[in-house]
Amino acid sequence: MPGTPAVPAGKRPTLADVAARAGVSTALVSIVMRDAKGASAATRERVLQAAREIGYRPDARARLLRSQRSRLLGVQFGLQHPFHTDLVEGLYAAAEPAGYQIALSAVAAGRGEQRAVESLLADRCEALILLGPQAPAARLAELAGQLPVVSVARRLRPSVPGLEVVRTADDEGARQAVDHLVALGHRDIVHIDGGRAPGAADRRRGYRTAMNRHGLAEHIRILPAGLTEEDGADAARALSADRPHPTAVMAFNDRCATGVLDVFLRAGIAVPDDISVVGFDDSHLARLAHIDLTTVGQDIPRLAHLAVSRAVARLEGDKSPAGEDVITPRLVVRSTTAPPSL
Amino acid sequence: MPGTPAVPAGKRPTLADVAARAGVSTALVSIVMRDAKGASAATRERVLQAAREIGYRPDARARLLRSQRSRLLGVQFGLQHPFHTDLVEGLYAAAEPAGYQIALSAVAAGRGEQRAVESLLADRCEALILLGPQAPAARLAELAGQLPVVSVARRLRPSVPGLEVVRTADDEGARQAVDHLVALGHRDIVHIDGGRAPGAADRRRGYRTAMNRHGLAEHIRILPAGLTEEDGADAARALSADRPHPTAVMAFNDRCATGVLDVFLRAGIAVPDDISVVGFDDSHLARLAHIDLTTVGQDIPRLAHLAVSRAVARLEGDKSPAGEDVITPRLVVRSTTAPPSL
DNA sequence: ACTTGGAGTCCGGGGGACCAA
DNA sequence: CTTGGTCCCCCGGACTCCAAG
Structure with missing residues (x-):
């Protein structure tokens, strides 16, 4: 029954099947499939025709097996982190x-x-390419001993050998957030902290430094939290019991800030009229018109591009010691910040 | 230099390397690595020790190549759809x-x-396993001719041969949403439609049917939109120009509903006081305390489990014709719905 | 008679050596 | 000598058969 995609019961067609049907050798079929030179146009067409008929498709695994190179970049990401899924989109590109x-x-x-x-x-x-890895530095170092590893959005001591790092200047981002709030007239600015999450230490430090520089040392206040909405919500609940409230909050990231916004909303605390809120990342979440969060924007396409570049450079023989790209963040002012209402 | 993870410059260790180091044959190493019988405890330990020392790790691809079976389920999902990432989590499990x-x-x-x-x-x-595939039915049928295919969250005519379907009863979900709103006292209920998105036709139909059954035929109103926040926002903008407003909106999904909420918020239309809003999916998004969306809940773990079961059943030789699982949704009432304010 | 271990083959495809016009 | 095409071995691991202990 010609024309029928002859699928012999679960077995997928191989080079040999195509070869048999086209009446040529498997090597020739291989040449055609790879679009390599060494086949006439006529034969080429005949082989492609046969391949189409039986629904042949090269086996990526077998191909890799032979050709040492897999040209495959492994990406670890957090399914539920909008910041990560945004990055993955950039990595594909x-x-x-x-x-x-x-x-x-x-x-x-x-x-x-x-x-x-x-x-x-x-x-x-x-x-x-590891997005915001939380594994111990020692573990990452061990991995880096086996193959090129790029850590994205997590700073690591340069002493971790062989590990490439691509990250945003988190301290600088925190500084921008504080500067923005101070410029608006805020003094009582709380930081809701990311705990042991990647980047949290730097953001915390940046917050501290900036507060000090503005002469607001005695207003420094850091609430332990984490990187999820729930973490932010917990911290905000603790906060909303306070009298008087702080006038501004700088959250660890957008997810965390979202949780903060929610609790304030329910507690009847108006944002930004009563309290200003700043997030971090500028992920999809922050851009939701409904949330419209002022946030420290990470240049996601750029981070993705650099991560790939670093991985590729190492793979293509770059023997220079592992390095680091530190990208400057840019504050994105939206509607959750305003001058304090005094 | 014993103890040093001898990684010979980029080349990962193979069975043969382990065998050489342990002083045995590759076959024996294979046995040990697979935990198959045929090796003494002593040898086993010796081999494992050697493997650890040189950092050996079996090559999944080569393994699959030989064993015909890959035991691999391919999952296509939308990176930016919270509903999909929730499903993926369930699929892993x-x-x-x-x-x-x-x-x-x-x-x-x-x-x-x-x-x-x-x-x-x-x-x-x-x-x-395709999550909410938008490809033409003919294309899906073609795929199903090559290997087992499960369509999740998209209904397909049973005439598409070989295609397994796992989905929520979208029409029933829409009905529940309408019933809920009607029970609250609403009559002027608008549907913001998903257009050609998977499930949209059924939800639209369910809305129509339910409205008719409640004698609200003349209140039926369907706004074309889509499945993103922006689609919802566009529709809501069109809506907020209307006088009088409808008293309730049933959105295609949670993302769409989020866009609707946002526009209403900015337009000074209070939710749920002025207008009630219902979403669909009960994805992470809806559960964000900040959004706290009343929504038609899909049983995500169940959908994921059934999708895997169907795929596995086909792979393990189940020859029965392709079938369909239709899961009943369950309305999750949160804070975006209330009686109309008359 | 078992148990333990080795040699050889196969999976699907890549690519260099080599042969035929 | 090119161009077109074939032969043969290899990649990394798994499994069958066999022989040695």
């Missing part, structure tokens, strides 16, 4: 022109970083 | 106990479904 593919491995409830990385390694990725 | 792995392929800006699926096929996935 950056990897393609460089001739690399992306293999995704999610960190989610019940699937830790360890598992995510293992699956990437087993899949023979040539390099790892 | 469901696949593991069944002994399968998940390969992720994202649909994003600049990366369409075609591309996403191609990469999954090239990776030798044994079955495809």
Whole structure:
């Protein structure tokens, strides 16, 4: 029954099947499929025709097996982090022109970083791009001993050998947020902290430094929290019991800020009239018109591009010591900040 | 230099390397690595020790190549859809106990479904789980001719052969939303429509049917929109120019509803006091305390579990014709709905 | 008679050597 | 000598068969 995609019961067609149908050798079929030279136009067409008929599709794994290179960049990301999914979008865009593919491995409830990385390694990725990794530095160093590793959005001591770092200047971002609030007239500015999350230490430090520089040392106040909406909400609840309220809050990130906004809303605390709120990341979340969060913007496409570039450079033989790209953030003023109402 | 993880410059260790170091054959190493029988405890330990020392890690691809089975389920999902990322989390959880792995392929800006699926096929996935696929039915049918395909959250005519379907009863969900609103006293209920998005037709139909059954035929009003926040915002802007406003809005999904909420907020239209809003999905988004959206809840863990089950059943030789699981949704009442203020 | 371990083959495809016009 | 095409071995690991202990 010609024309029927002859799928012999679950077995997918191979080079040999195409070769048999086209009446040529498998090597020739290989040449045609790779678009390499060494086949006449007529034969080429005949082979492609045969391949179409039986629904042939090259097996990426077998191909990689032979060709040492996999041209695969393994990406670990947090499924529920808008900042990460935005980055992944940028990584896809950056990897393609460089001739690399992306293999995704999610960190989610019940699937830790360890598992995510293992699956990437087993899949023979040539390099790892880790988004906001929380693993101990020692573990990352160990990985970097095996293959090029790029840490995105987490600062690491340069002493971690072989580890490439691409990150935003978190301290500078925190400074911008504080400067903005101070310029608006705020003095009583609280930082809702990310705890041990990547970047949290720098943002905390930047907040401290900026407050000090503005002569607001005695107003420094840091509430321990974390990187989720719930963390932000918890901190905000603690805060809303205070009298008087602080006039401004700088949250660890957008998710956290979202939780803060919510609690304030319910507590009848108006934003920005009663309290101003600043987030961090400028992820999709912040841009939701409904939230419209003033936030410290990370240049996501740029971070993604640099991460890919660093990975590729290492893969293509760059022997220079591992380096670091630090991107300057840019404050995005939206509607959650305003002068204090005194 | 014993103890040093001898990584011979970029080349990862293979079975042979371990064998050489342990002084045994590769076959024996294979046995040990697979935890198969055929090796003494002493040898086993010796081999494992050697493997650890040189940092050996089995090559998943080579393994699959030989074993015909890849035990890999390919998942296509939308990076920016909270509903999808929630589902992916469920898929990971469901696949593991069944002994399968998940390969992720994202649909994003600049990366369409075609591309996403191609990469999954090239990776030798044994079955495809497509989240809210927008591809033409004919294309899906073609895929289903090659391997088991499960469509999640999109209804397809049973005439599409070989295609498994797992979905929520969208029409029933829309009905629940309308019933809820009518019970609160609403009559002027607008539907902001998902256009050609998966599920949109059924939700639209469910809305129509329910409105008719409540004798509200002349209040039926459907605004064309789509599945993003921006689509919802556009529709809401059109709506807020109306006098009098409708008293309730049923949005296509949570993202769309979020856009609606935003525009209303800015236009000074209070939710739920002036207008009630209902979403669909009960994704992470709806649960954000800040949004706290009344929504038609899809049972995400269940959908994920069923999708995996159907894929696995087909792979393990179930020859029964392709089927469909239709899950009943359950309305989750939060704070965006209330009686109309007359 | 078992147990333990080795040699050889296969999976799907890549690519260099080599042969035929 | 090119161009077109074939042969053969290799990649990394798994499994069957066999032989040695």
